[in-house]
Amino acid sequence: MTTPATFNGAPSLLEVDRLTVRVGAEGPAVVEDLSFSLAAGEILALVGESGSGKTMAARAVLDLLPSPLVISAGRIGFDGVDLARLDPQALRRIRGARIGMVFQEPMVSLNPSMTIGRQMAEGLRLHKRLPASEIRARCLAMLERIRIADPERCLAAYPHEFSGGMRQRIMLASVMLLKPALLIADEPTTALDTLAQREVLQLMTELTRENGTAVLMISHDLGMVAHYAQRAVVMRQGRAVEIGDTQRVLLAPQDAYTRRLIDALPRRGAARAPAPSDQAPLLALQDVVVDYAGRRRLFSQGAGTRAVSGVSLTISVGETLALVGASGSGKTTLGRAIAGLVRPSGGEIRFRGRPIGSSAGRDGRAQRLNIQMIFQDPFSSLDPRMRVADIIEEPLRLLPDLSRRERKARAIEMLTDVGLEPQHAGRFPHQLSGGQRQRVAIARAIVRRPAFVVADEPVSALDMTVQKQILALFRRLQERYGFACLFVSHDLGAVEQVADRVAVMEGGRIVETGTRDEVFDRPQHSYTRALLDAAMLLDRSFGDADIRAGEERNLG
């Protein structure tokens, strides 16, 4: 592969040439023969799915590979030196000062036992000879720049006092404080909800533009990349399969794999026929309120929080209602209340006309069995010590008139229904991929043929192509078995693909409901518009004719 021309003819800042990263000196290659270059001020994206080697390629630049990974060949030219051959001490002078890096997980990317102030100042103290008062002044100025309320207090606070989006902004600010020439951003917004994601990306482009910083962005989200990066490198199994201008890559992909990635981007399917309105709803919520109790003290109780305040909804037989909203909007709590996992403190949930939760005993249990749940994280929602067949079979044990053999047979049948092979039955969850695990979770939820399934962000932990497959599978199973579904998600792309109707939730209340097309095409509430604006849906951005226009658009 030839080294592609640099951006706008500017001299390249980072020049990666035939980089190979291996597991141990002789082991299998994680990154192989990767070449790309990045000009000053340019934004380049490394795009690929999990396991494509994009993160390791980026980490190799600063020699931050986790052991036993090592750079086994290639050159990483930066500012006239080869980073791959630099001694550790010289490299440490470049880390932070010339090349900054921001990380993915807002929950663990800041040290929980150190104040924000100390963590922000650390880089400046290390690389610049400045008096303490000057360092403090610069930190405060930066916090003001990123619009943190009360910067003084922020310096003395600990990371856990901030939301995920705030933490990512703070981390970005602390890295940009040193005005590095290059910023490596490792999926900095993947763990955030749509609105926060937009805010952080906006801030990142602003700060890097102000300082002339180039960005090496790592992402699995082509939709997002289309909005922000000038050029993209599409990676698969450690190799670059396509390099070029983002627009060109998206509009005229050369490689089959790139085409598959683009096909996986969320697109709206045809709407299904609406449920007949004369039918009684399967599930009806009336003024449902859920409170979380405050901290219990010896003789009193702290003030609680109201997660859901007065929600009324109906869901018909076989219908999919998507519940969308930012983190903290109460959508997950509402889903859990329907599944009977949290007890509402007010209002009523009726399932087939009968109230849920009030009836303990046999009747209540039968109702609960008819409502099943699929969780977000396929890594922790399956018991690691149970085999796949046992996991799927377990709900059937509650049917006393089924023999062991029949149960087994149904579990295997279910397994093929969700697109797995019979030989997966004997495996443990850790032997499966994320997508396969989520298939098992779906099989477990519907093996008893429930009338209603609560799916809490069922695809947000998965790669794009896998998301697409799982959503299609879900739709297929729904047509076959006719269960209704509450699809809880912050990802409007996924919602667009599966929902019949959409309910938008903000601050514990439903602010808008409507059919999918109504809500997506003619949003009424300002919050819905803000969510849609922030969502990086491909169709939408191309409609605007200007891919980078998204950057200038302000939040509704």
Added chain:
Amino acid sequence: MLRFVLQRLAMAIPTLLIVAVTVFVLMRLVPGDPASLMLGDLASAGQVEALRKQMGLDQPIPVQFAMWFGNVLSGDFGRSINTGQDVLPLIFDRFSVSATIVLLAVGIAALIGVPIGMIAAWRQKGALDLGIITGATLLLSIPSFWLGLMLLLFFGLQLGWLPVVGYVSFGQDFWAALLYIAMPVATLVLVETGVITRMARASTIEVMQLEYITHARAKGLSEPAVLWRHAFKNAFAPTWTIIGLILGNLLGSIAVIETVFTIPGLGRLLVDSIYARDYPVVQGCLLFIAGIYIVVNLIVDMLYPLFDPRVTI
């Protein structure tokens, strides 16, 4: 803070009550009678009966318990059947000996074990790490009494450097006390260092995989700075809980070491009193040990926010 302490102390009341009842009843289920043990084999049944009456042992167990516990509540733990000493001053006296040894030993073990464990984690899977794990596991698996005996044989008898029997308090003669206490403390240090090293290693490995460690490296910090500033506090929090448990545990189970080195500590007092069916002393000791457990763990929990600001009390 004050509220937390009061709440925890209030929660300790039922615990202590259950300990008191259990200890009291169990002691009386043990065959053997303090009166006949005191009078010896030659005493007549009548003499024994008279003494039992005098000691209140002829009363039904609930009545005995009520009398004893009522006194305990007013601070009177009774007198030793054997020696006639007041139980509480006796316990305090012996406890100061045990506490000196245990605190010293656990303190030293933590000072050695935590840094070594962290270094092992930092060099995970390297030769140094392997050596440290092997050493720690070896120390862990040696019974403390055997280790104590070997030290006695070698340093006490073979080399004659250290005294083999007895105890001198630090108040009496500082240097002599150091000599007497050296071997028991060393025995405990060797055993507990193994535990603390392994714990520190495990929690450091967990912390070192987190993104903020990579973030710290990406800032350009040197490895010692990464370890000390970013890994230490976060890795130490779980180890701190273990250290608290070890402290409480040792204070209760130091009898073995005290027996090996003939040290007049709380553990020895307890064991001797059990043999002599010295009910008031045994009851007092066990209640006291339960109380120490509770207090040690309370202190550990109170200091926890120092290492983890997410924990508020």
